[in-house]
Amino acid sequence: MPGIKKVVLILVVVFIIAGGAGCLNRPQESTGEERIAMKVGAMPDEATLPYYVAAREGIFAEHGLDVEVVPFMSALERDSALIAGQIDAGENDPVGVLVLRNAGYNIRIVSTELHETPEKMRFAILASPNSNIRSVEDLEGKKIAISRNTIIEWVTDALLGGVQTSKIEEKRVPIRLQMLLADQVDAATLAEPLASYAIHQGARLLISDSMLDETISHTVIVFRGDFIEAHPESVDTFLHAYNEAVDRINANPENYRALVVEIAKVPEEIAGSYQMATYMKAEAYPRDNFEAVLNWMQSRDLVTQELLYEDVIYHSA
Secondary structure, eight states, rough: OOOHHHHHHHHHHHHHHHHHHHHHHHHHHTTOOOOOEEEEOOOOOOOOHHHHHHHHHHHHHTEEEEEEEEEEESHHHHHHHHHTTOSSSSEEEEHHHHHHTTTTEEEEEEEOOOOOOOBSSEEEEEOOOOOOSGGGGGGOOOOEETTTTTHHHHHHHHHOOOOOOOOOOOOOOOHHHHHHHHHHSSEEEEETTHHHHHHHTTTTTEGGGGSSSSSSOOOOOEHHHHHHHOHHHHHHHHHHHHHHHHHHHHHHHGGHHHHHHHHTOOGGTTTOOOOOOOOOOOOOOOOOHHHHHHHHHHTTTTTOSSSHHHHHHHOOO
16 A cells, blocks of 8 residues: 555656646747747837837737847948848838849838828928028929938939939938038938937928828838748737837827937937827838839839839738
């Protein structure tokens, strides 16, 4: 009998240990996928605020994701990291994505991010402080500082509406701003928050994307195609967490002003008055904007390959 009792005791202990181990493993089984680590690239842009909120407030972690937000100061550095596999996803724009796709890189748009609204601009054409330019029509034949073959030039052409100007190339945004404020050019196209800063410093707003009847200036969330194929559920989960961060921001935008000032490099002079954006939940990038941007790029020989909406856009479950 003592021997039998000893065997039974051993079996009970084994059963308890096995049962306990099963309980510990259940959360991982319920996710349908192991906890996935991903690195997400972010430019100094208010559009990336939901990334930081979801990471810092534990929203990604609550959804079973281990997300590191990796800051970049230039689109070139960000895109280089993306195609090298050093990051898995990040913020981009349609022009940048189509350049990468045309070069043969499998980068896909999974969602729109932030775009202009009637209340909040994203890009603007501004006249220099001491110029006599009062309207877009006054820019005919005048010098306007832009960054060629980028979202800046796409927005510029859309805002000009056919007005012919002399485009001055300056990719370095601080220099473009300095040229405008020093009256070295007649006008410049700037993104927020520097467009608002330029106005604060005396530049004259001629037109912004918020004044148009159509949406032209999307930012988008992209993932590497190989990551999507390997972890489609994690991409969908990322977007759910992103939406939760958007809800938190929109519920109390002033709570996040300091973070916007930090990540978007909002100049101190306008930090307190800078208009906070209303963030949009993740949704499919619209076909009409895709085709408009693609046609514009094809007309400039920036795209020479056949690029189809269905191949570039990933529709989450």
